[in-house]
Amino acid sequence: MNKFIPDIIKSKVTAPSEDFVGGADQPVVSDVLPKTKGINIFAQMTRDFDSISSRLNDASHNITVLAPRNSAVQDLPRKPWEDPEDCAKFGGVHAYEGSDGQERARRNLRRFVEAHIVPVSPWREGEEVESLGGEKLKWSKEGDKVILQPGNIEVDTVAEKVANGEVWVLNGVINYRSD
Template sequence: MKPPHVLLLAALSSAAPIHVPLLTQPRPGAAQLPVMPPPGAGSSSVPLADILGTHRSLTSFSSFTRLHPAAASLLADLATSTTILAPLNSAVEALPRKPWEQARDYAAYGAQAYDGSGGEDRANQNLRRFVEGQLVARSPWPRGERAKTLGGRELWWEERDGKRVIMPDEVEVERVASAVANGEVWILKGVLSQL
């Protein structure tokens, strides 16, 4: 005896084709689904704030942006265009210190540089500078055009061997991950200098 799935396949192959009428008009009272533009179309109403956290390789940087209301607000603002130069998690982990730590703070305050409310304030300021140093206040951002980060540093990008490189630090862009209503997310293989 043949297994049931073989009998069913044999019956279906010998049966007459089934014709299902296509509905060209919605049924009266049926809910209408919104038509969404394709991902990365740049014309959607999805802001950078919503898309940044969807990239698993950028969770560290994404969490840093949410810790600061000004950065979070900027990335949610559909009227302001920004290019996020987001370092990979591995690039953040490879830093000699955490993004909220600075050698000058340890030199001035010792091992307890980040203890207490004063230390917490220093850590928050350092993390804010780190985030602002990775956000370029324009999008689209054409090759060779100098633009300032929110931290005030002037950057530009060049193409070398078919890859984008952020100058003057020479940090390679792995890829442009997303283009949404208020800007783009560029994934960096390194972290930009926080001069």
């Protein structure tokens, strides 16, 4: 990672489950997310926000986490906490310096994470659901692939099914800001 990173940043596809039922002694999303191979960058981001961490740990509210692979996050044209408007207004990498800059970066990163959390599970094919970030999403099965819309984002795997939901590993990222 580079020196401009804000301080706050330190198989075969199957259709999602429609009938998984967990119990009180079952693991929850917060237990399995950091252990899921290839998504540790996103998993770390979820821990930066207490309200999101609490949601992932709450067995009484089901969620689907749409976790982008590390490579998808690394391939973004900008870091998840960067906003072109911030960079234009405040001067590129300097936009995230100081306490005001750190707050801008934190707000942008939260928007990125919330775009990847759907407050339902099970999530049925064709059902349009709004992410915590406000994006309306749905999925469909195309041959042996599960594809999220909008954006034609391929779900690589449904990595975990736990008491309060599922973790899906994505080969891309959800649009977290309209540019």
